[in-house]
Each structure stands twice: as structure tokens, then as C-alpha cells.
Amino acid sequence: MYFRQEVINVMVQPSPVSASFQLILDTAEQLIREKGCRQTTLQDIIDRSGLSKGAIYHYVSGKDELFGLILKSRMEEVNVKFFETVADQQTASVNRPLQTIAEGMARSAEHLDVSNKIFIYLLGQMDNPKVAGLVRGIYEHTLATSSRWIGVGQENGVIPPSVDAQKMAMMFVTFLYGMRVQSVIDPERDALALGDIYQMMFRSLQ
Structure with missing residues (x-):
């Protein structure tokens, strides 16, 4: 289909x-x-x-706001690639769009990736109410975008309607944030392979 x-x-x-x-x-x-x-x-x-x-x-009013906009721009890059894949007439299943999302997650969780550096930096500034609000906004934006991806799959019959898009999006975002923190705590450990991330997401959506 x-x-x-x-x-x-x-x-x-x-x-x-x-x-x-x-x-x-x-x-x-x-x-x-x-x-x-x-x-x-x-x-x-x-x-x-x-x-x-x-x-x-x-x-921008300051560098923290600018850093937050970099995170959002990275998310938008993945969003654009997702819809480009969906629009491709060769896309007949959830596989290729999901691969696009998995690639974006793997990249952003790399220890030296700019978006990961920004994410960890902003978490360290959460005692500042302005930064806390900024981080919350980034989280809500990521959650809403992820939920929208799942909804598109459901509307096209490639993801079961029984899947709770909001809860599944929350799980994916939690998984992404966990990978980011892990890469900082233990940078010497091999990161999860792209195939492992894809398989986790694929099985969760069945």
C-alpha cells in the first residue's frame, strides 16, 4: 500500500x-x-x-535561545526528510520513513554531534527558569513532531490504529534522550547501531 x-x-x-x-x-x-x-x-x-x-x-535574545533554535532546526531537517520519503511513490510501507527517523536519532545521539552538545549544555542550565522553559518547548516540539509521524503512518494503514501515537512518541523521545545522556556518560562504549534503533522502533509499532 x-x-x-x-x-x-x-x-x-x-x-x-x-x-x-x-x-x-x-x-x-x-x-x-x-x-x-x-x-x-x-x-x-x-x-x-x-x-x-x-x-x-x-x-534571538541570547545564546541559549539560539542554541535551542539549532536543536529545533535539526528536528525540522529530519521532519523534511521524513515527508520527502513519504512522498516518494516507491514508499509502500513503514520501512523507509522509519529508517529516516532512526538515522536522525542515531546522528543526534553521537557524542560529538553539535545537537547533542547543546542538549547536554541546556540540561545543565535548567535551574534558570528561562532555559527550563526553552528546554520544555523543545521537548514538546519533538514530541508533537514524533506523534505526527506516527499519525501519518496510521492514516495510511502502515501502522495499526491500536497504537497510541502520543504514548509511543513519548517512548521514542525518552529513548532518544536516554541515548544522548548515555553517550556523554560513557563515550567510549559503542553506540547502538542504526539497525538496532530501527528494529526497536519497528517492533514497537506492530
Whole structure:
């Protein structure tokens, strides 16, 4: 069974990102790779990007907010790839879309991945109410996106309707966050293989 075109037509389109904002995101990621989250400042981003202070503050009020937007942009990358896979007429089952999600999870849980560095950094700032609210918003966004993926599979008959999309999405997000923390606590241990992540998700959705 192929994914129905009427379902594909209502998929969420990503909001266009300005060239300046994309430059800010890219510059921040580059600096985090070089210096880490704590040592990266907005002034560093201003100096490296060549943008003015006003241009930076037009988009964000501080570096923590910027870091949160990087996490959301990474999630949106996976979301776009998911719907591109769904729209492919060769997609006849849950396998390829689920593979796309598993690949995104595996990447974001890598010890040296920028999004993982940001995630752990923000968790360490949770005593700050503003950061706590930011992290909560990222969690809710990830949960809603994951639930939407499961819902698309159910609407197309490739995931059983008996699966509770909200609870299953919560389980996947908990699994992802656990992998991220594990990679920091024990970076020398081999991470879960992509195939293992895929199999866990596949069996959970049957």
C-alpha cells in the first residue's frame, strides 16, 4: 500500500529561513564544534559571521535561545526528510520513513554531534527558569513532531490504529534522550547501531 497523496498534500511545509539567520545557525554550530557551548558567545558569532549585533538580536535574545533554535532546526531537517520519503511513490510501507527517523536519532545521539552538545549544555542550565522553559518547548516540539509521524503512518494503514501515537512518541523521545545522556556518560562504549534503533522502533509499532 502506498502513502495516499491526499495525506501527503497536508504535510507541514518548513518555514523559509532567511540567509542571515541560516548564517547565524551555521556559524554557531561551527563555533560549538571548535570551542564547545560554554565558551561560545554571541560576540564570537558576530565576529565570525560578520553580521552586526543588531542583526543577531533581531532573531534571538541570547545564546541559549539560539542554541535551542539549532536543536529545533535539526528536528525540522529530519521532519523534511521524513515527508520527502513519504512522498516518494516507491514508499509502500513503514520501512523507509522509519529508517529516516532512526538515522536522525542515531546522528543526534553521537557524542560529538553539535545537537547533542547543546542538549547536554541546556540540561545543565535548567535551574534558570528561562532555559527550563526553552528546554520544555523543545521537548514538546519533538514530541508533537514524533506523534505526527506516527499519525501519518496510521492514516495510511502502515501502522495499526491500536497504537497510541502520543504514548509511543513519548517512548521514542525518552529513548532518544536516554541515548544522548548515555553517550556523554560513557563515550567510549559503542553506540547502538542504526539497525538496532530501527528494529526497536519497528517492533514497537506492530
